[in-house]
Amino acid sequence: MLNPDSVGRTFTGAEFVSVTQSQIEEFARVVGETDFSVAPPTFSIRITLTQSQELLSNPDVGLDWTRLVHGDQKFAIHRPIVAGDQLKCSSTIENYKVVAGNEIVTVRSDLHSASELVVSTWSTLVVRA
Amino acid sequence: MVNVGGSRMTHVGDVVAERVFLINRELLKSYANASGDQNPIHQDEAFAKSVGLPDVIAHGMLTMALVAKFVTDWAGGSGAVKEFSARFVKPVIVPAGKEVDLKVSALISEVSDGRVRLDITATSAGVKVLGMSKALVEKK
Numbered sequence: 001m002l003n004p005d006s007v008g009r010t011f012t013g014a015e016f017v018s019v020t021q022s023q024i025e026e027f028a029r030v031v032g033e034t035d036f037s038v039a040p041p042t043f044s045i046r047i048t049l050t051q052s053q054e055l056l057s058n059p060d061v062g063l064d065w066t067r068l069v070h071g072d073q074k075f076a077i078h079r080p081i082v083a084g085d086q087l088k089c090s091s092t093i094e095n096y097k098v099v100a101g102n103e104i105v106t107v108r109s110d111l112h113s114a115s116e117l118v119v120s121t122w123s124t125l126v127v128r129a
Numbered sequence: 130m131v132n133v134g135g136s137r138m139t140h141v142g143d144v145v146a147e148r149v150f151l152i153n154r155e156l157l158k159s160y161a162n163a164s165g166d167q168n169p170i171h172q173d174e175a176f177a178k179s180v181g182l183p184d185v186i187a188h189g190m191l192t193m194a195l196v197a198k199f200v201t202d203w204a205g206g207s208g209a210v211k212e213f214s215a216r217f218v219k220p221v222i223v224p225a226g227k228e229v230d231l232k233v234s235a236l237i238s239e240v241s242d243g244r245v246r247l248d249i250t251a252t253s254a255g256v257k258v259l260g261m262s263k264a265l266v267e268k269k
Contacts, residue, residue: 023163027163029163030156030160030191031195031198032198033198038206038207038208040197040198040207041197041200042193042194042197045164045166046163046164049165049166049190050165070189070217072215072217072261073189073214074212074214075214076212077211077212077213080207080208
């Protein structure tokens with residue numbers, strides 16, 4: 001079970017994540033996109049999924065990542081991600097509830113380039129009972 | 130009436146014509162590599178069935194990535210999307226050796242200041258796979 005004290009806490013990654021041209025191209029090609037000048041809208045999941053998982057795997061948080069199902073996803077894109085971006089991820093547990101034994105956790109992840117907020121994402125994750 | 134701004138030709142209630150994407154196991158593998166999501170429920174049939182799924186299922190985020198492609202092709206490029214959301218209501222089931230469909234269409238629900246809001250419908254094998262899917266775009 002999630003530690004209730006974790007709700008509202010923000011965990012910021014220690015390292016910057018570098019976005020490369022080849023990562024953008026690989027992601028774009030999967031959906032048939034041929035313009036590689038900017039990343040496709042959902043590219044940021046590549047960064048936030050692993051980063052938030054790392055940040056929230058802290059034993060203090062108590063989130064069981066092995067039994068997670070993705071419930072919903074939202075993106076607010078302030079500008080497209082481009083090759084050369086150095087992004088820092090900070091993840092916050094915004095909401096937590098237990099419904100019929102299933103834990104429902106909303107994680108917000110913000111990607112910053114220096115002080116500029118580039119993308120915010122919200123993932124609702126369900127830990128099945 | 131004179132229409133000003135980028136929303137010319139776009140009106141509330143207009144439909145963005147349906148488009149069909151095809152999904153197979155190869156695409157799941159490509160998406161796993163491109164996204165870093167190597168969860169075996171998207172690649173390993175025996176594993177997927179062992180956790181109670183009918184078969185391998187597509188990444189919900191692959192479905193969203195394809196819907197985003199539908200939106201950006203209409204809106205004028207990858208940079209057009211300002212907001213995008215969806216709920217994963219049913220999985221896209223991808224049997225071995227088969228291509229399954231993802232049918233996407235949208236309805237324009239709001240037009241203001243050059244920004245257009247879309248209500249998106251996505252189905253696979255006749256089943257609605259995304260709920261409450263919306264996008265806000267700057268249409269070129």
